[in-house]
Amino acid sequence: MKAPPFAYHDPRSRDDLIGLLAELENAKLLAGGQSLVPMLNFRVVAPDHLIDINRIPDLAGIRLSADDVVLGAMTRQCDLQASADLAASAPIIREALAHVGHFQTRSRGTIGGSCCHLDPAAELPALCALFDAEFDVAGPNGARVVKVGDWFKGYLESALEEREYLQSIRLRRWPAGHGYGFSEYARRRGDFAIAGAGALLEFAKDARIRRAAIVVFGVEPAPVRLAEAEQMLVGQTFSETLLAEAAAQASALDAMADVHVSAAYRRRLAGVVTRRALTEAVRLAREAV
């Protein structure tokens, strides 16, 4: 379990990085290395060049504006978890990060790495879906912005082109007092979830749901927003039946099967975690009123 041979590069600026991306063939970007390094050691990837972007100074950071949160691609998961600003403006992020790997892996793992690797059960890409993220990418041919709906191309496949890198991710803030809920089920603490869900809810003054966002992850090859369920909720007042009906949408997803679980069990779990996430979101939204 030693990595195959590769040439190592560690650019110190975005310009140097773009130069390398323009020049090198079969290169891989190394962010936190929590997925790539094991994949190298298992020899399931064999790049000729490894470009370590850890020494580019301004790729990490959390910036809040009135409408947005902009997260540098190299922001460590532990820093996202520790950020008081994030906890105040988008508390579900801290909630979800408790399930991302372990203390040790979060100190290296980055949001950009997670969103580019795109494990189907990864929490951070799911949060990006929940917050209608935009991915700010750049390369030798210039910069572009990719909406989250276009980012997920399939299993372990993002919209990032071969010679591009991810600069930052822009999340749309929800108003203060929104409800949020996060629920996932994994066999062991820190494992990728068999199924997970996140929910955001905003209630109007008349106790009707003004806005809803629900994401389910670990179930299909990429995180999926439950658009129908969201529409079902908007304009309604809360009831157990309503939540159950919305959650039932998760149980209708085209779930994956693997060596551990059947698609049927995964669908069942999807419904359970979605209902639990929604229930928690309702509780917190009501608490905030």
Add this chain to the structure above:
Amino acid sequence: MSTRYFGAAVPRLEDPRLLAGRGTYVDDIVLPGMLHAVFLRSSVAHGRIRHLDSTAALSMPGVRAVYAMADLAGFGAGPMPAMAPHPLLKTPITCSPLASDEVCYVGEAIAMVLADSRAEAEDALAAIELDIEHLPVVANARQGIADGAPRAHSGRDSNVIATLRGSHGNVDAVFAAAAHRFSETFEIHRGGCHAMECRGVVAAPEPRSGELSLWTSSQSPYMVRRHLATYLGHDEADIRVTAPDVGGGFGPKANVYPEEFAVALAALACGHPVKWIEDRQEHFLATTQQRDQFWSLEVACDAAGRMLGVRGRCIHDNGAYAPYGLILPTTALASFPGPYALAAFDLSIDVVLTNLVPTSPVRGAGRPNAAFVLERLADTIARRLNLPREEVRRRSFVRAEQMPYVTGGKMRDGSPVAYDSGDYARALSLVVDKIDAASFEERRAEAATRGRLLGLGFASCVEDTGLGPFEGASVRVTPAGKVVVATGAASQGQGHATTLAQIAADALGVDLSQVTVKAADSRIFPLGISTIASRVAVTAGSSVEIAARKVRDKAIKVAAHMLEAGEHDLEIENGQVRVVGVPDMNVPLSTIARVLSGSAGVPIPAGVEPDLAATGYFDANQLAFAYGSQACEVEIDPETGDTRITRYVVAHDCGRLINPLIVDGQIRGGVVHGIGNALFEHMRHDEAGQPLTATYADYLLPGAAEMPDIEIHHIETPSPRNPIGAKGAGEGGTIPAAACVISAIQDALGPEAPFVTMHPVSPEQIVEWIDQARK
């Protein structure tokens, strides 16, 4: 003898060194000119090697040699010796260090690359051209025993290599007369080793002397030496084997492995020291595992639910070879009748070859399997007769006044099993009491208000410990007054350096800080067997006691001469031999040791041999039987099937505790292992014999977060069968644990759910049972 240390919770002497990273594991051994080995392993479960070409690999950077078995023929050839021969195995069923013709499991070593670095050696692996013809695969034992099944080895008539039988009493008569008979079938899966340190070997030839040094991460370094010497045609005296610090063993490291031989052969062939460090992927593929047993059993009981007899058969997956003979299935069989006084039993085990990595004991060996089926049968009786589960056990146990109790079972060597001491019912009552079974229904009702299913489980066991014939020890006082204990018993982290030192320190009246334990190095101690079967406390511990007492007697004899006092008037305290009641009249042990170490022309006292040292070999010809009961509570989330163990209580009797801290650690670790077996660990293979769970993402080795707090209560009934009264503690935590957890799950699922007869159980399986119960 003072007992300052025996029984005291002394912090482990080895920990400051190990925790600060100052241990010496095999991978820490670096020798000049050392090459790194990697193995080319079979990617198919059964096949015939047609062609192997290493030309391209040999020209890769850093590569020094590529060896197939034929390249090593000048040093050794043919299949490895059987480590534990059994009369039912007419010929050894072992592999060669490197396969040259037929390969019988995914991971079997075929060739090895030696290079300047591990990475370069791995790079070259892909350049070896290998052509393997696929042969039909036996992917599990039930398939292997079926009519018309393919053969796991192409030359064999049958995949059944042995049928073991264990019987006692007139089982037909007992069943005919019994008030009730119940049948169940069981599927038991146990995982692999998964020690923190994988295996590893360094071999270094000494060209001038012809000696060979081997460092190996092993539970059985002396067995490695013996079999390697036979294989190479060398004398044991010319092979030095050391097990340095070893990071866990749990059974699989007790085997003698093809890689140990291959690395030694390669070192001899190339004349360089050679290192091989098993990586985690190889550990999943090539380190022995325990895997599957399928039991069909019938139990007979009287009208009161007292177990009277058990009969039936087992199909045992032995894997692709039998390097460890029939030890694992034999141990399963020898574990009947457990803690129960059965009038009769009749059991057979078909040992089946499959095209999966060979099996070997894993912590508990076959005992957890026997405990699982016996405990489930006890629960069956309770369920069918509507009796409390603990009551069925109480009525069926061997009673304290029956000790010593001849069970009717036989040990591996055919000798009768006789339990030595203890009160089995007391251990059960203790856990019933400590887990507060009396108010369990209140807790269950409270959990129900939270939508959770709470269940309470019990299980009991007996464990044969202290397997013979011996582990020896020597005790020496140096001229500096330090005490050096040497033993062949290898440690894999069990704390021998502390417990053996405690015994020696007490016998010699010295401070614990003055005692050093050196182990598992054939240059330091001549003989050793294996650290298996919870045997080291009994065997090596007793030998240290014997040797240290001899040293004490010798010191007193010399001191009597020096102090001109009678031997009976002397005592040893604080490193001095002194006259009782006259502490100023004393002579330090260091002085005696210096006298007995000799100086030119200076005589030593008449009638005393030089060297303040002695060797002890306790004759462990009778087993010490530990026992215990466990109780736990599980909480099930019926929507997900998630099962959390919320409480766990152990009552355990391993005789006199040398060090409660270490015993607690052994028991706690053992329970953790059993919980892993019950709920998490599952080594899966597909129908082609390909491993499906060969990473820790897929093989669910549980971590601390999955574990409950484990409350441990000791009962100390000294074993009458050894001088320190100890019984082994290494496996008693594991043996009943899976049965205990499954018993609790059953209780949580309720009477409408199917009877649970397997492990591990997954959350998906649990929700299916819940759904069935609700239909």
